[in-house]
Amino acid sequence: MEIDGEDITLEEELDDKDDDNDNGDQLQNPKLRSDSNSDSDSDSDDESQQIEELRILEIELSSNPSNYDSHVQYIKLLRKMGEIDKLKQAREAMNNVFPLSSDMWRDWAKDEASISGPEGFTGVEKIYDRGVFDYLSVSLWCDYLNYIQEHDPSVRECSPDGISKARNLFERALTAAGQFELAVLHTIDENDIKAKELQVQRIRNIFHRQLSVPLVNLRSTLVAYKAWEVEQGTDLDAKSSEVDGISSHLASAYQKAMEAYNARAQHEEQISMQNLSDTEKFRNFMNYLKFEKSVGDPARVQVLYERAMVDFPISSDLWLDYTRYLDRTLKVGNVLRDVYSRATKNCPWIGELWVLYMLSLERGRAPEKEISSVFEKSLQCTLSTIEEYLDLFLTRVHGLRRRIICGAEVNDVLDYSLIRETFQHASDYLSPHLKNTDGLLRLYAYWARLEMNLGKDLVAARGVWESLLKISGSTMEAWQGFIAMETESGHIREARSIYKRCYSKRFAGTGSEDICHSWLRFEEEFGTLEDFDHAMQKVTPRLEELKLYRIQQETKASTDQSEISGKRIAREKRKGGSTATDEESSAKRQKNTAQTQKKGYEDKDQLQKHEVNDAQETKIDLEKTDSAPEKQMKGSDAVRTKGYTDQCTLFISNIHFKANSEDIRKFFSDVGGGLAYVDFVDDEHLTSAITKNKQMLFGKRLSIARSDPKQSRRDGRRVPRDQGRLCVPSITLFGSISTTASC
Template sequence: MEIDGEDVTLEEELDDNDKDNENDNDNGDQLQNPKLRSDSNSDSDSDSDDESQQIEELRTLEIELSSNPSNYDSHVQYIKLLRKMGEIDKLKQAREAMNNVFPLSSDMWRDWAKDEASISGPEGFTGVEKIYDRGVFDYLSVSLWCDYLNYIQEHDPSVRECSPDGISKARNLFERALTAAGLHVAEGNKIWESYREFELAVLHTIDENDIKAKELQVQRIRNIFHRQLSVPLVNLRSTLLAYKAWEVEQGTDLDAKSSEVDGISSHLASAYQKAMEAYNARAQHEEQISMQNLSDTEKFRNFMNYLKFEKSVGDPARVQVLYERAIVDFPISSDLWLDYTHYLDRTLKVGNVLRDVYSRATKNCPWIGELWVLYMLSLERGRAPEKEISSVFEKSLQCTLSTIEEYLDLFLTRVHGLRRRIISGAEVNDVLDYSLIRETFQHASDYLSPHLKNTDGLLRLYAYWARLEMNLGKDLVAARGVWESLLKIRQTIYSIHLGFIAMETESGHIREARSIYKRCYSKRFAGTGSEDICHSWLRFEEEFGTLEDFDHAMQKVTPRLEELKLYRIQQETKASTDQSEISGKRIAREKRKGGSTATDEESSAKRQKNTAQAQKKGYEDKDQLQKHEVNDAQETKIDLEKTDSAPEKQMKGSDAVRTRGYTDQCTLFISNIHFKASKLPPPLLPVPRQGGPYFVFDKWGWELGLAYVDFVDDEHLTSAITKNKQMLFGKRLSIARSDPKQSRRDGRRVPRDQGSDRRRDSRESAPNEYADKHYESRSQQAPQPATLKSDDNIQFKGKNIFAVPRNVRTLGLMRYDPLQQILGHEEVVSSNLFRFFCLFSD
C-alpha cells in the first residue's frame, strides 16, 4: 500500500503497527501527564472517526457491487479501501471477484503478488507464482515480466540452487518472456539483459574442470547476445559494446571499446546492421507514441500509423507485439480489438494464440457481439472441444449487446457450428446429436421472439430451423410445427406463408401446400400482400394442380381480388381528398399565423378589390365606401374568430361530456352489413337522428359489417327496429337496440372499442386520439377534462368527436393508419368511412 509516497507491503505495515504499540507501552508513564493524555485521547477519537468513515464507505461499496458487479470503478475503490484497512481475507476475494469480470492492470497484479508474498512467506511461493502467471496474460507489461522472473530466481529453491530442473524451468520462463515482449522496441532489452545475467550466473556455478559444460554454457550466452543484436531495440550499440567486452573476457582478440562491427563474424555484423536500420526506421514512430501531453485521439492515430508501417514490413510477430502495446493504452477500444483479431485470423492462424487474444478481447469489450461470433468461429477452426465452445456461447448471452440482431447472430453462429460438426463427425470425446440443435433453436425462439421486430431476421431463424428439422433431423412433422409456431407469432406476414408453402412444395407435398393457400388467401396482409398471395395461388395451381384445382382457386380468388381492388381505389381517393383538405387548412392556418404583415397585405389587397367593386356598384361617395370597407372587415374578423375558436370552444365544452360514460339509452345496433352498402349515395334520412351512423373498423381500417345510429327518442328507434331481417345485397340485416349492460349480463363477449365502449369514460381513453381531422393540428393542445360530481346531469348533444374510440368513427374523422406506419409513410391517410345507405324509411 502507498504511505507517504512509498510502496509498503502489508507485512511491513503490520510490523510498524507492532512497533508503535511497543513504544506506547514503554512510554506508559508519560501518559500520566494530563496534557499528554488529552492529546492521546484526541488522536484516538480522530482515528475512531476515520475508521467509522472507512467502514461506512466499505459497506456502501459492497452494496453497490452486489447490485451492479460490472461497475469497474467500484471494484477499484473497494480493493484500495480493503488494502488500506488491512482486510486480508476480503481483499483476496475482492480481487478474484473483479478478475472474473474484468482484466486487471499490471500495477494491480504487482500489488496482489507483493501482498500475497508478504502474507504467506516462503510457503506461499506457489500461490504467488500463479498470480504472476495470471497477471502477464491480461496485458503486455515488461516490468511485470521482470518482477516475475526476479521472483522465480530469488524464491524458487530449484532455480536458486541452479539444479537441472530449476535451470530448465527458468529458461522456459525466459523464452516465454522473450516471445511476449522480446520485440518491444523501447523496453524489450530489459528481458534480454536479465536472461544473459541468469546464464552468466549459471556459468559461474559450473566446475572449472568440466570444460565441455563450460564451453556449452559460453556458447549459450554467445547465442543470446547474437539474438539480441539482430533485434531492433534501443541502446543496441551499448549491447554491442557489452558483447565485445564479454568476448574479450573469453579470450577473443577484439577492440572492446569500438562500437563498429570490426572483429566480429560477418554473419553477426550483417544482422546487427539490419537491426540498426530497422530501429532507425522505427525511431520516429516510437517517439510519436511516447510523447507526453498528447490527446487520446492523437496517440491512437500515431499507433495506427505505426501499425500500418509494421504491416507493410510484413513481420507478424512484430505487428502482434505492437498491437499488444496499443491495447495497454486503449484496452476498451472495440475497433482496435476487431482490427487485431482480423489480422491474426488472416496471418498468424495459431490456435492457442487466437484463443488467448479472443478471450481477452471479449473480456475487455463484452458488449461487442461480433467479437463473440469471431471467438466461437476461432474455437471451431482450432478444433476446440464442444464444452469450451458451449461455455463461450453461454457467456456471450449473459452480456449486454447493442442490438437484438447481434443476439440473433450469436444463435445462428452456434447452430452453424453444431451443424458442421455433426455432419463431419469431427467430435470424438463429445457426442453431438441433432437434439442439441433443436434445443438451441428453441432457446433462440424464446429469447428473441418477444423482441425481434425485424421480420426478415425472425423468418430467417425459423426457416433455417424448419429446413434442418426436415433435412438433418428427418422429422417432417417437427418442420411443419416450426412454421405453425411462427404463424402464431406473426400470422399477418405474407412472406411467412410463402416460406411455409415453399417448403411443402420443394418436398413434394402439393396437397399440403394447397391447404395453406386455402387458409391464407383471405387474410389481410400489409402492402400488396393480400393480392400477391391470391396471384401466387393461381400460379401454383397452373404449375402443380389439375384444371379442376385451378378453377376452384379462380372461383375463390376472383371475388377476393375485386374486393381488394375496390378497397384500394377507395383508399387512394380518400387519401387524395383528405390530403387536399389538409393542405388547404394548412395554408389557411399559416395565413392566420402570418402576423400583422400578412394581415396588412391582405387588408390592402382587399381594400383595392373593394374599391374596384364599389366603383362598379356606384359607391362614389367616400363615406359610403369607407362604411362598406368597415363592414367587410367586421365580417372577416367574425369568420376568423369562428374558425379559430370553434374547435377550442368545442373542446372546452366537451370536458363535461368526457367525464361521464354513455349508456346507449337510444342507440340502434346494426350487424351483418354488406360492404357494398357503404358505397351507395346517401339519401336524406326521414327519421330524426342524434348522431351517426358510426361504422366499426379493425386496426387495419377494414370494415367489420357493424354500425351504430343514435336517435332522439324511443319512438323513432322503435320504428327503425321494424326493419330487422330486411335483405340488402343478399345479406340479411340484424337490427336491434344497443344494450351493452344486457350483453354483459348474458355473458356475451363485447368487442373492445365497440358498442358502448365508443362512449366510455374519458378517464379510460385519451381524447386527443379521436379529435376531428379539421382540428387535428390543435389536438395536442386540448385541455384536460375537468372532474365533475356524480350527480351532474350530462346529455349528449350535437356532434361528439371526443367520445368516439379509435375503431368507431363517424364521417369526417381521421386516424393514423397502422398499415401506412408499417410501410414507413408518416402522412395522415383518411379512414375508410362512408355514409350508410338509409333503410329506416317507410
C-alpha cells in the same frame, strides 16, 4: 538487460520497485488499524464511512458484476481496510470478468507474499504467471523473474532443475534473458571445461539474438558484447561500436537490425510522445501497425498490437482488428484462444468478438464443452442490439451443424437434439423482441429446414412454421416460407391448404394482392384445372375488394391533402390579408356563423340543438334590426336593446310524439306554460316549474331542467338524444316557448 533503451540489471530494477512500493499503499494490518482507531474519534468516523462505502459497493457489484470501476474501488477499499479474505475473493471475482492491470497484479502478488511468507511461494508464482498473461508488461516480467530468483530454492541454488525452470521463464521474457545466463556462468566450476564452454556459447547466442533485433541503443549492446568477448579471450576492440572483428554473419544481422530500427524510429518516437490526446496516440499506433503489416513480420505485428493494448485495453476496434489479423495470419490455436479470452474480458459488450471467438475455437477443434461455455458466457453479457444475440445463436447452430455433418468429434458425441434445444432457447430469448421481423423469419426458416434435412422430422418442421405463424402471422413472408417448404418437399395438397388459410388475410403493402396472385400461379404450375378455377373463384372477390379499398384510400388521401392545402392557403391569406372592418353589420356576422355551424354538423341531433340556440339569438338580432331605423332617427345617444339572457328558460326533453303545444301548455297551466324552451316572467315561476321534473305526460317521463346560457356556443346545448322529442311552434303563456325539431 535492455529496457526502454537503457542497460540495467535485474538487481537495480528490483531496488527501484522496492523504493516505489515503500512509498505506495500498503496492505493494512487489521489489528494495528484497530488499535490506532480506538485512540481517535476521527479515525472511527473514517472507519464508519469506509464500512458504508464498502456496503454500497457490495450492493452495486451484486446487482451489476460488469461494473469495472466498482470492482477497482472495492479492491482498493478492501486493501486499505486490511480485509484479507474479502480482498482475495474480490480480486478473483474481478478477474473472472475483466483482466487486471499490471499494477493490480503486482499489488496482489506483493500482498500474497507478505501474508503467506516462504511457504506461499507457489501461490505467488501462480499470481505472477496469470498476470503476465493479461497484458504485455516488461516491469511485471522483471518482478516475476526477480521473485523466482530470490524465493525459488532450486533456482537460487542453481540446481539443474532450477536452471531449466528459470531458463524457460527467461525465454518467455527475452528482455531479462541475458543477465540470467551470465549469472549461471559464474556458478559453473572452473575445472568443468565442457560445461563452461557450453554456457559461454549459450551466452554468445543470446547476444547474437539481441544484436539481430532492432532495439534502442543497439550500438551500446554491440559494445557490451565485444567487451564480453574480450573477457573470453577474443581479440577485439572492446570500445569500438563498429562491426570490425565480429563474424560476417553477426555483422550482417546487426546491419539489418540497425536498418530496421532506423525505419521504425519515427514511429517509435510518435507513440512515445507525451501530452498526446488518446485520439492522436491511437492514430499513431494504427499508422505504425500499417507499416509493420506492410513489412510482413507477423511476430512484430503481434507484439505491436500487444503494446497498443496496454494503452487502449477497451478499444473494441483495436481488439477486432487484432483478432482478425491473427485469424488470417497466425492461426495458432493456443495463441488465438488466449487473445480472444482477453478480448472478450476487456470488451464483453461486443457481440462480434464472441462470434469470432466461437469460430476460432471451432477452427482449433476445441472440445464441445469449451465452445458451449463460451457461448453461455456470451449470453450473460449486455450487448448493444438484439440482432447481436441473434448472431450468437446462429453462430452456435452453424457450428453444431457443421460438426454433426462432418462427424469429426472424437471425444464429444453430438446429437441433433442439441441443435433443437439451441433453437428453442433462441426462440424463447428473441421472439418477444423480434416479432414480425426478418431476423425472426430467418431463425425459424433455418430451424424448419434443419428439422427436415438433418433431423428428418417433417412433423417437427411443420410445427416450427406453425409456431412462427402464431408470432408473426401478419407477415406474408412467414406464410410464403411455410408454403415453399411444403412445395419443395412435394406436399402439394398441404401447400394448397395453407393458401386457403392465408389468402384472405391483410398484409402490409401489396402483400394481400401478392398472396392471391401467388396462389393462382401455384395452381397453374401444380394444380388441375378444377383447382385453378376454385382458386380463381376464391381470390377474384378478394382482389376486387382490395382494389376498391385501395381506391378509397387514395381518394381519402387526396381529399385530406386538399384540405390541408386549403387550410394552409387560408392561414396565409389571414396572415397577409386585411382584417374585417368595424362597419360590418352584426346581422351579417351572425348569418355567417349560423351557416358555418350548419355546414359543420353531420349529426341531425346536433344540428337541431344548434338551431334552437340560433333561433333565440336571431330573434334578438331581428328585434334590434327592426328598431334600428327608429333609433337612428332619435340620434346616436339612443339606448341599445337589452340582450336576451335565457335566465328564466326551461329545457324539456323526452316529449311524446302525440304531445303538441296545447298539451304542453296545459301541463304547465298551474305554473306557467311553454314548449321545449319555456320562458317565464320571473324566477319564482321557473322554480315551481322545475318541481315537475320526472312527472309523466302521455306515458312519457319528462326531463325538466334550468337552461344554462353559459354553455359553449360552439358545442351547442347538450340536449339528450331521444326520438320522442316534439317540434311545436313558439307560444307564450307567462313567457315565451321556443321549440326544437323532432329527431
